[in-house]
Amino acid sequence: MSMSSKSTLTVVLMDAPFESARTTTAMRLLDIAARRGYDINVFAYEGAVYLPFARQTQHPNAVHGHDTAEENHPLPKDWVTALIAAAERNGGSIDWANCGLCVDERGADEAVEGVRRGTPADLVDFAARSDNTLVIPTS
Amino acid sequence: MNHYVLIASKNWREAADANDCFELGAKLAEKGNTVAVFMVQNGVLTACDGAPELLAARDAGVMLLADAFSLRERGISTARINESVRSSTLDFVIDRMAAGDKVIWH
Numbered sequence: 001m002s003m004s005s006k007s008t009l010t011v012v013l014m015d016a017p018f019e020s021a022r023t024t025t026a027m028r029l030l031d032i033a034a035r036r037g038y039d040i041n042v043f044a045y046e047g048a049v050y051l052p053f054a055r056q057t058q059h060p061n062a063v064h065g066h067d068t069a070e071e072n073h074p075l076p077k078d079w080v081t082a083l084i085a086a087a088e089r090n091g092g093s094i095d096w097a098n099c100g101l102c103v104d105e106r107g108a109d110e111a112v113e114g115v116r117r118g119t120p121a122d123l124v125d126f127a128a129r130s131d132n133t134l135v136i137p138t139s
Numbered sequence: 140m141n142h143y144v145l146i147a148s149k150n151w152r153e154a155a156d157a158n159d160c161f162e163l164g165a166k167l168a169e170k171g172n173t174v175a176v177f178m179v180q181n182g183v184l185t186a187c188d189g190a191p192e193l194l195a196a197r198d199a200g201v202m203l204l205a206d207a208f209s210l211r212e213r214g215i216s217t218a219r220i221n222e223s224v225r226s227s228t229l230d231f232v233i234d235r236m237a238a239g240d241k242v243i244w245h
Contacts, residue, residue: 022148038237131237132240135244
């Protein structure tokens with residue numbers, strides 16, 4: 001496919017939030033694709049199903065003497081929401097599927113809007129209809 | 140001939156297999172494939188090492204790139220990276236994914 005035409009990309013995420021630089025890099029990659037208006041599929045499994053977990057909350061940091069607003073702790077669920085909005089704003093889309101088995105194991109069944117429950121079969125489907133697939137595993 | 144992008148996200152100080160992707164890149168290039176190794180996160184530390192695996196990959200014709208964001212995060216100026224490595228951005232990875240290259244995270 002030409003780089004100038006619209007692409008469909010799939011990214012597979014495994015890392016739980018707040019634990020690895022891989023999450024930041026994955027979000028940066030997705031942000032670039034979203035700004036280009038690509039159609040993006042995300043299959044999140046294992047700990048990554050907590051990336052869009054709706055009950056993430058900011059907190060103060062007593063060690064730094066910061067209240068919640070001053071600390072302004074970034075939350076991955078907000079990044080996911082922003083990515084979905086950026087894709088739509090640029091004429092693309094994000095189909096974010098959280099592995100249902102992994103969700104049930106972890107009680108992570110409250111996700112931000114735009115995230116759906118999926119199965120490993122969704123990953124097969126994503127890969128089959130994408131121009132490319134990148135798997136970002138835990139180390 | 141295939142086109143490969145190998146993403147080197149680790150440094151040998153944290154993972155014994157970190158430089159394997161440079162060896163894989165060299166072998167793929169020697170077989171006639173087009174290969175780039177894109178260093179990101181702690182992988183960019185290898186750009187400063189001049190590690191034998193990195194230099195062997197260079198000699199095999201592998202394109203060597205280091206993520207500018209990861210370099211800045213670690214206070215590494217481009218003057219400190221090996222002359223065979225070029226500073227780049229993650230746009231390169233998305234470009235190559237869109238073009239259909241085989242992109243492998245290591």
